[in-house]
Amino acid sequence: xxxxxxxxxxxxxxxxxxxxxxxxxxxxxxxxxxxxxxxxxxxxxxxxxxxxxxxxxxxxxxxxxxxxxxxxxxxxxxxxxxxxxxxxxxxxxxxxxxxxxxxxxxxxxxxxxxxxxxxxxxxxxxxxxxxxxxxxxxxxxxxxxxxxxxxxxxxxxxxxxxxxxxxxxxxxxxxxxxxxxxxxxxxxxxxxxxxxxxxxxxxxxxxxxxxxxxxxxxxxxxxxxxxxxxxxx
Amino acid sequence: xxxxxxxxxxxxxxxxxxxxxxxxxxxxxxxxxxxxxxxxxxxxxxxxxxxxxxxxxxxxxxxxxxxxxxxxxxxxxxxxxxxxxxxxxxxxxxxxxxxxxxxxxxxxxxxxxxxxxxxxxxxxxxxxxxxxxxxxxxxxxxxxxxxxxxxxxxxxxxxxxxxxxxxxxxxxxxxxxxxxxxxxxxxxxxxxxxxxxxxxxxxxxxxxxxxxxxxxxxxxxxxxxxxxxxxxxxxxxxxxxxxxxxxxxxxxxxxxxxxxxxxxxxxxxxxxxxxxxxxxxxxxxxxxxxxxxxxxxxxxxxxxxxxxxxxxxxxxxxxxxxxx
Numbered sequence: 344x345x346x347x348x349x350x351x352x353x354x355x356x357x358x359x360x361x362x363x364x365x366x367x368x369x370x371x372x373x374x375x376x377x378x379x380x381x382x383x384x385x386x387x388x389x390x391x392x393x394x395x396x397x398x399x400x401x402x403x404x405x406x407x408x409x410x411x412x413x414x415x416x417x418x419x420x421x422x423x424x425x426x427x428x429x430x431x432x433x434x435x436x437x438x439x440x441x442x443x444x445x446x447x448x449x450x451x452x453x454x455x456x457x458x459x460x461x462x463x464x465x466x467x468x469x470x471x472x473x474x475x476x477x478x479x480x481x482x483x484x485x486x487x488x489x490x491x492x493x494x495x496x497x498x499x500x501x502x503x504x505x506x507x508x509x510x511x512x513x514x515x516x517x518x519x520x521x522x523x524x525x526x527x528x529x530x531x532x533x534x535x536x537x538x539x540x541x542x543x544x545x546x547x548x549x550x551x552x553x554x555x556x557x558x559x560x561x562x563x564x565x566x567x568x569x570x571x572x573x574x575x576x
Numbered sequence: 577x578x579x580x581x582x583x584x585x586x587x588x589x590x591x592x593x594x595x596x597x598x599x600x601x602x603x604x605x606x607x608x609x610x611x612x613x614x615x616x617x618x619x620x621x622x623x624x625x626x627x628x629x630x631x632x633x634x635x636x637x638x639x640x641x642x643x644x645x646x647x648x649x650x651x652x653x654x655x656x657x658x659x660x661x662x663x664x665x666x667x668x669x670x671x672x673x674x675x676x677x678x679x680x681x682x683x684x685x686x687x688x689x690x691x692x693x694x695x696x697x698x699x700x701x702x703x704x705x706x707x708x709x710x711x712x713x714x715x716x717x718x719x720x721x722x723x724x725x726x727x728x729x730x731x732x733x734x735x736x737x738x739x740x741x742x743x744x745x746x747x748x749x750x751x752x753x754x755x756x757x758x759x760x761x762x763x764x765x766x767x768x769x770x771x772x773x774x775x776x777x778x779x780x781x782x783x784x785x786x787x788x789x790x791x792x793x794x795x796x797x798x799x800x801x802x803x804x805x806x807x808x809x810x811x812x813x814x815x816x817x818x819x820x821x822x823x824x825x826x827x828x829x830x831x832x833x834x835x836x837x838x839x840x841x842x843x844x845x846x847x848x849x850x851x852x853x854x855x856x857x858x859x860x861x862x863x864x865x866x867x868x869x870x871x872x873x874x875x876x877x878x879x880x881x882x883x884x885x886x887x888x889x890x891x892x893x894x895x896x897x898x899x900x
Contacts (some may be wrong), residue, residue: 522898524859552855553790 348372348380363392374409381406487575489516490542494568497549501561506549509564513546538574542567581774583609583782583850586634589773593630595761596754600627602850603745603867604719608635608779609786609846612742612839613698613718615683615871620723622747628679628719635779636772637676638713644686646729650693654703655710668705673697676713676776680720684730694718695737715779735830735874742839743864744871746887782849789845790855794900799840799861801897806873807831812896814889816882824889827879832872839868858899865894 352371357364374380382405391398484492493509511521517533525547528534534543545567549560583605590601600616604627607614616624625641632639642653655671672678673694680694697703698718702711720741722733738744750758805812808831809824816822844860851860870890879886 524862524899525857526859526863547857548855551790551792551795551857556790556855 348374374407377409379406379408485575486516487572489513490568490572490575494565494572497561497565497568501558503550503557506546506557506561506564510546510550513542517543536574538567538571542571581778582852584852586631586774587850589634589770590627590630593770594623594627595758596750597623597627597747599745600624600747602847603743604628604631604717605850606843606846606864607717607719607742608715609782609849610742610839610842611715611717611783612842613720613740615720615722615738615741615744616747617722617724617744618747619749622749624719624721624747625679625681628677630770632675632677633770634773635676635715635776636774637715637776638674639677639679640672640675641679641681642672643681644683644690646685646687648686648690650690653690653693654697655705657706666706668708668710670705670710671703673703674710674712676715676717678716678718680718682723683720684722684733687731691731691733691737694720695740699740715776715783735872738871739833739835741871743843743867745867746870785854786842786846786849788854789848791841791845792855792900795844795856795858795861796841798858798897798900799837799844802840802861802865802869802894803832803834803837805831805897806836806869806893809889809893812889812892814884814892816884818882820882822878822882822884824892827875827882827884827889829874829876831874832869836868836872840865843868862894862899866890869893 349372350370351373352369354369354371356367356369358367359365384404385402387400389398389400390396489512493512496505497509499505514520514523514528517528517539518531519528519534525543528543529540534540542564545560545564549557549564552560587601587605590604591598594601600623603614603616606612608631618624628641629639642648651671653671653673655669655674657666657668659665660667683691683694697712701714701716702709704710806828809828812824813821814824814827840861843864844856847860847864848854848856866887870886873886873890875886875889879889
């Protein structure tokens with residue numbers, strides 16, 4: 344009778360009086376599925392005290408129409424989804440374990456092979472793998488091109504950062520490194536001719552002079568760069 | 577006739593009298609332009625007195641020499657009050673410190689109170705005798721000498737006192753060629769005295785110009801870094817005679833004071849002016865850094881124990897800071 348319902352409570356009450364005994368049973372149920380629930384008539388079989396005969400009493404049948412949140416259906420669906428996901432995860436974990444296992448085995452095998460090859464090479468045997476070809480030489484710009492680049496930058500952007508950047512580039516061009524002073528750079532073999540010296544001095548001025556003199560210093564540096572470009576073959 | 581209007585011309589004039597010793601000549605001129613004082617350390621006979629006398633003569637200024645001895649009194653330097661019987665009153669007799677160029681010879685031969693009297697006068701640029709204060713002439717430049725060879729019976733200058741000198745210059749022996757030139761120059765009986773080529777007003781004007789020399793922000797940071805690294809020398813290494821590599825911090829008790837920072841900036845400006853520039857360069861800072869730092873860094877016993885020259889540590893400190 345209550346197959347589609349969940350029984351939450353069952354309360355029984357019996358009252359005995361002059362006119363007889365009254366029996367009352369209340370049950371509390373909850374439906375987990377929406378839909379129509381038909382309850383069959385309840386039967387009571389007892390001996391009638393009035394005439395001492397066995398009798399049977401029937402109630403009416405009852406039809407319940409359940410609407411609202413289909414909690415059980417939802418739960419059932421959710422559980423099904425979780426179960427499916429768990430199954431997928433289990434499969435993925437199994438797959439990963441296999442892949443890692445195979446990868447580790449391959450790595451160990453590779454290391455063993457390499458060690459063996461090195462041991463073979465140390466015995467002055469011919470290398471198994473031909474040596475890699477030397478890297479292609481980097482495209483090196485000529486001093487003239489570098490000076491020309493510096494002039495273009497300084498003419499385009501007459502600012503202190505540009506002057507400092509150009510100074511750095513020309514210093515690198517003559518083989519000087521960051522952190523050297525002008526005196527160090529002028530001592531270098533690449534900076535011994537008068538044109539290069541004049542250029543280095545002009546660039547030093549553009550990097551360190553006061554703001555009011557900066558424009559003139561940049562003009563001077565540009566002229567020195569032009570002279571340098573003309574002098575370089 | 578006085579014709580020079582550039583400090584570089586003064587240098588050329590001094591170089592005509594003094595053979596070699598470019599470092600001493602430059603130090604004197606830089607001190608003059610910075611309104612500071614110089615400590616010269618070197619053996620006797622290296623033209624230190626001649627250099628000071630020539631500078632005073634080239635500037636038409638007054639020169640005084642004080643030989644420091646163990647029995648010297650402060651009043652022998654700054655002056656004293658004497659009782660004039662005729663006038664029945666005390667009169668003040670000013671000491672030899674009242675001159676434009678003062679040579680304090682062998683400053684470490686006099687006791688601490690005499691050194692202190694001189695150094696206070698150098699700092700305050702005035703002297704108080706009895707109830708009266710007397711301003712020292714302007715320009716006022718003290719060149720003090722120390723002889724490193726005879727250390728017996730000397731009173732070492734404390735670092736705090738040495739800090740008042742703008743720079744300390746080590747005077748070395750001349751080269752063979754320079755010594756030959758000395759021989760030729762002083763072979764004649766009468767050597768040509770230095771003639772005045774600038775006035776004290778010129779010096780004051782040069783000082784103003786030196787003060788106005790531009791010093792770039794990058795250069796200021798370089799100066800601060802140089803001084804800071806003298807205080808935390810962990811990343812500076814020095815090679816000892818034994819071959820061991822030591823950190824500078826193991827050899828230094830205390831680094832340079834902020835006075836060194838100021839001195840480096842002043843000296844860089846002055847050097848730029850001497851080179852006829854109105855902006856300072858990293859080279860200016862690096863060239864004068866040893867002179868501005870060597871007497872301001874306190875070295876410990878380990879420096880001597882390892883046989884390391886103080887200048888080797890100074891050079892390592894300067895080399896550890898990349899120029900901008």
